[in-house]
Amino acid sequence: MDQAQPLPRRRLGGRPRAARLVGLVIAAASIGWTAATPAGQVHRGAAAGFTVTIDTRWYPGPGYRPIPIEVRPTAQQSADRTLTVEFLSRGPGPGGSYCVRAVEDIEIPAGSGAVRAVVRVPQSLGREYRVDVIEDGLLIPGLSVQGMVDADANAGPHQGLPRAVGVAWNQRFTKILTKSPGPVAVLDGTLLSGVAPLALRDVPKADLPPSWLDYSNLDIVCISLDQLLELGDSTTRQAFVRWTRAGGNLFVYAVGRKWERLPELEKILSLPPSRSFDAPRSGWTNPDKSLFGEPLKGFVSEDYDYGGPVEVSPSPGRKPELPPVPDEAHFVYRDYGMGAVVALAPSDLFAGGEHEWRWLFNALGPERLVWAHRHGLSMTRENADFWNFLIPGVGLPPVNAFRVLITLFVVIIGPVNYFLLRRWGKLHLLLVIVPASAALVTVALFGYALIADGLGTRVRARSYTEIDQRNGEAVCWSRLSYYAGLAPRRGLAFSDDVAVLPLEYLPADPGSRRRDVFWDSQLHLTGGWLRARTPTQLLTVRARKIDYGLDFHPSPEDPDSLVVENRLRTRIQDLVVRSSDGQYFEAQTIRAGGTASLVPSDPAKAAGRLRLAAVEHTPEFPPGTDRQTLAAAAASRNYRRRIFRPRGYGEVDANQATSRLEKSLAAAAHSAQTDRPLLGPASYIALVDHSPEVELGTPSAAEEASFHVIRGQW
Numbered sequence: 190m191d192q193a194q195p196l197p198r199r200r201l202g203g204r205p206r207a208a209r210l211v212g213l214v215i216a217a218a219s220i221g222w223t224a225a226t227p228a229g230q231v232h233r234g235a236a237a238g239f240t241v242t243i244d245t246r247w248y249p250g251p252g253y254r255p256i257p258i259e260v261r262p263t264a265q266q267s268a269d270r271t272l273t274v275e276f277l278s279r280g281p282g283p284g285g286s287y288c289v290r291a292v293e294d295i296e297i298p299a300g301s302g303a304v305r306a307v308v309r310v311p312q313s314l315g316r317e318y319r320v321d322v323i324e325d326g327l328l329i330p331g332l333s334v335q336g337m338v339d340a341d342a343n344a345g346p347h348q349g350l351p352r353a354v355g356v357a358w359n360q361r362f363t364k365i366l367t368k369s370p371g372p373v374a375v376l377d378g379t380l381l382s383g384v385a386p387l388a389l390r391d392v393p394k395a396d397l398p399p400s401w402l403d404y405s406n407l408d409i410v411c412i413s414l415d416q417l418l419e420l421g422d423s424t425t426r427q428a429f430v431r432w433t434r435a436g437g438n439l440f441v442y443a444v445g446r447k448w449e450r451l452p453e454l455e456k457i458l459s460l461p462p463s464r465s466f467d468a469p470r471s472g473w474t475n476p477d478k479s480l481f482g483e484p485l486k487g488f489v490s491e492d493y494d495y496g497g498p499v500e501v502s503p504s505p506g507r508k509p510e511l512p513p514v515p516d517e518a519h520f521v522y523r524d525y526g527m528g529a530v531v532a533l534a535p536s537d538l539f540a541g542g543e544h545e546w547r548w549l550f551n552a553l554g555p556e557r558l559v560w561a562h563r564h565g566l567s568m569t570r571e572n573a574d575f576w577n578f579l580i581p582g583v584g585l586p587p588v589n590a591f592r593v594l595i596t597l598f599v600v601i602i603g604p605v606n607y608f609l610l611r612r613w614g615k616l617h618l619l620l621v622i623v624p625a626s627a628a629l630v631t632v633a634l635f636g637y638a639l640i641a642d643g644l645g646t647r648v649r650a651r652s653y654t655e656i657d658q659r660n661g662e663a664v665c666w667s668r669l670s671y672y673a674g675l676a677p678r679r680g681l682a683f684s685d686d687v688a689v690l691p692l693e694y695l696p697a698d699p700g701s702r703r704r705d706v707f708w709d710s711q712l713h714l715t716g717g718w719l720r721a722r723t724p725t726q727l728l729t730v731r732a733r734k735i736d737y738g739l740d741f742h743p744s745p746e747d748p749d750s751l752v753v754e755n756r757l758r759t760r761i762q763d764l765v766v767r768s769s770d771g772q773y774f775e776a777q778t779i780r781a782g783g784t785a786s787l788v789p790s791d792p793a794k795a796a797g798r799l800r801l802a803a804v805e806h807t808p809e810f811p812p813g814t815d816r817q818t819l820a821a822a823a824a825s826r827n828y829r830r831r832i833f834r835p836r837g838y839g840e841v842d843a844n845q846a847t848s849r850l851e852k853s854l855a856a857a858a859h860s861a862q863t864d865r866p867l868l869g870p871a872s873y874i875a876l877v878d879h880s881p882e883v884e885l886g887t888p889s890a891a892e893e894a895s896f897h898v899i900r901g902q903w
Contacts, residue, residue, distance in 0.1 A: 242259040243256065254406070272324055307400075397420075476549070488555050645673075650667055650668070658901055808845070872900070875898070
C-alpha cells in the first residue's frame with residue numbers, strides 16, 4: 190500500500206461525474222507497434238471513513254488519460270457525502286509548475302457500497318503528479334497521494350509508430366516480447382524490426398473502459414470476435430464502435446479462415462451484409478499484393494540519442510527472407526465512419542508472420558495508423574498549419590493605418606508644432622504638448638484596435654460530419670479558430686462526448702502553462718485554454734447517438750422525384766442526393782425544419798459546385814508566408830525544447846493535410862484524385878450554415894468565415 194505523503198490543507202470546489210475504468214492490455218505481435226507501457230501507480234489509502242483506490246496507470250501519448258477511482262465506505266454512511274478529486278501534474282520544463290489540473294466530484298449516497306468514477310486528464314503530463322481528495326473544501330491527507338510516472342514508460346511513445354492495445358480476459362497472451370535498446374523485439378525467436386518493447390497483462394472484462402474518450406490516445410485496438418460478441422450490447426462495446434467511427438482502427442481476429450464469421454462482425458457493426466464470401470467481398474478491401482514483402486513505408490521512429498529520425502526498415506545484419514506472396518491475405522479491411530475495421534482470419538492474433546503484418550500496416554498506411562498524422566497535429570512539435578486558419582482581419586496589426594497615423598503624428602508634433610509655438614512665443618509648452626500628444630495617440634491606437642477587433646468571442650469553424658441515419662449515429666471532426674476580445678468568464682464548455690485537443694503553433698513545454706479541466710455533465714475548460722486577444726485553435730472530435738437527419742419521400746406530383754424534409758437543425762445551402770436506385774438530385778437553400786422538392790442533377794456538375802465551394806474556403810497562410818518558412822523559423826526554438834522531453838521520445842512533422850478532417854472534406858467535395866462515384870446509393874452531401882455536432886464552447890461566440898459539410902446515409 191502506498192503511503193500518502195502529508196499535504197497542506199487548502200480549499201477547493203469541484204464538479205460531479207461517474208464512470209468505470211480500470212485497465213487495458215497492451216498486446217501486440219506485429220511490425221511497428223510501439224511500446225506503450227502503462228505509466229503510473231496504484232495508490233490505496235484509508236481515512237475519514239473511506240478506503241480509496243486511485244489507479245494512475247495508463248499509456249503515454251496524446252488524447253486523454255483516464256484515472257479510475259474507487260471509493261469504498263468502511264462503515265455505514267448515514268448521510269450523503271461528496272468527495273472532490275483533483276489531479277495535478279508537474280511538468281519537466283524550466284518552470285517546473287503544475288501543467289494540468291483536472292477536477293471531479295464523486296457523490297457517495299447514504300448506505301451505498303463502493304462507488305467508482307473516472308477523471309479524464311489531458312495528456313500533457315510531466316513525470317510528477319499529485320492527487321488531492323477533498324471534502325467540504327478541506328484536504329484529507331490520508332487519501333491524498335503523490336507519485337511519479339515511470340521514466341522507462343515515457344521512453345516509448347514514438348509518434349511515428351502506432352500504439353496498439355489488445356483486449357483479453359480469461360486468457361493470457363503466450364507470446365513474449367523482450368526488451369532491447371532500440372525499436373526491436375523478439376517474437377518466438379524471430380527478430381522483428383520496428384517493434385518496441387511491449388507489456389502484456391490479463392484484464393477482466395468488467396474493467397474495460399466505458400467511454401470512447403478513454404481510447405482517444407490509441408491508434409489500434411485488437412479484440413477477438415468471440416470477445417466482441419461476449420460484450421453484448423454493453424457500453425464497452427459501444428465505446429469500441431464509437432471510437433472506431435471517430436477515426437480509430439479496430440482489429441478483430443478469429444473471423445475464420447474462409448471468412449465464414451464475417452456476417453457476425455458485420456451484424457455487430459451494423460454493416461450491410463456481404464453478398465458472398467468469395468473475394469472481393471462487398472464493402473471489404475483486399476490488400477494490394479505488390480505491398481507484400483515491402484518494408485514499412487512512412488512509419489518513422491525518431492530518437493535524438495541515436496542520431497535523429499530513422500525510417501523503420503529490416504534490421505541491419507539480417508538479410509530478409511521473402512516468402513512467396515500468399516494467394517490470399519490473412520486480413521481484409523474497410524472504412525467505418527472516419528476510422529477503419531480490419532478483419533483477421535486466424536484465431537491467433539499473432540499468426541500472421543512478419544511480412545504479412547508489414548503488408549497490413551502498409552495497406553492502411555501511416556495516415557490512418559499514426560496519431561499525429563491522423564489528427565494532423567503534434568503535441569510537442571511546431572504546427573505550422575496554425576497560421577493558415579486565422580479569422581480574416583482579426584488580431585492582425587493595422588499596418589497601413591499605423592503608417593498613416595505615425596506619419597501624421599511625426600509631422601504635426603514636430604515641425605508644425607514647433608513652427609506654431611515659436612510664432613506664438615510659447616516654445617516652453619513643447620515639454621507638455623509632446624508627451625501629452627504621444628499619450629493621446631497611443632490611447633487612440635489602442636482604442637482603434639479595441640473597436641476593430643471587438644470585445645466578444647469570434648470563431649471560425651471548419652467541420653465534417655458523417656451521419657448514419659439507419660443506426661442513429663454521428664461522428665464529427667471540427668477545427669475551431671478563436672479570437673476573444675475578452676475571454677469568456679466561465680471559459681469553454683463542451684458535452685462530455687467531445688474530445689478537445691489544443692492546436693498550437695509551438696506547443697508549450699509541460700509545466701510552463703497550466704490548463705484547468707472540470708468535469709460534471711459537461712467538460713469545462715477554464716484557465717489556460719482561451720486567453721484574451723490571443724489567436725487560439727482547437728481540434729474537436731465527437732461521436733454519439735443522434736435522432737435527426739434528412740427525411741426523403743416521393744413527390745405527390747411526380748413519383749419519380751423526391752421531397753426532402755430538413756431535420757438537420759440548420760439551414761442547408763446546397764444539397765446533393767443520390768437515391769437508392771442510383772439517381773442524382775439536388776436542391777439549394779432549405780431552411781431548418783423546411784421542405785423542398787428535389788430536381789434531377791448531373792453528378793459531374795454537382796461535384797464541380799462542391800469543389801468550387803471547397804476551394805473558396807481553403808485555409809490560406811497570410812501573404813508572404815507558407816508552411817515551409819514557418820517550420821524553418823520554429824526549428825531553432827524547437828531544438829531548445831527537446832532537452833525537456835523524455836529520452837527517445839519520437840516525433841513526426843504534423844500536417845493538417847493528412848488529418849481525417851481534411852481527407853474527409855476532400856473526399857466529400859470530390860477534390861481528391863479518385864475514380865469513386867460522388868455518392869453511394871441512399872446518401873447525400875449537404876453544405877450547411879452550421880453543423881449540429883459542432884460545439885463552440887460558449888453561447889457568446891459569433892461564427893464567421895466557416896465551412897461545414899455533412900455527409901449522410903439513410
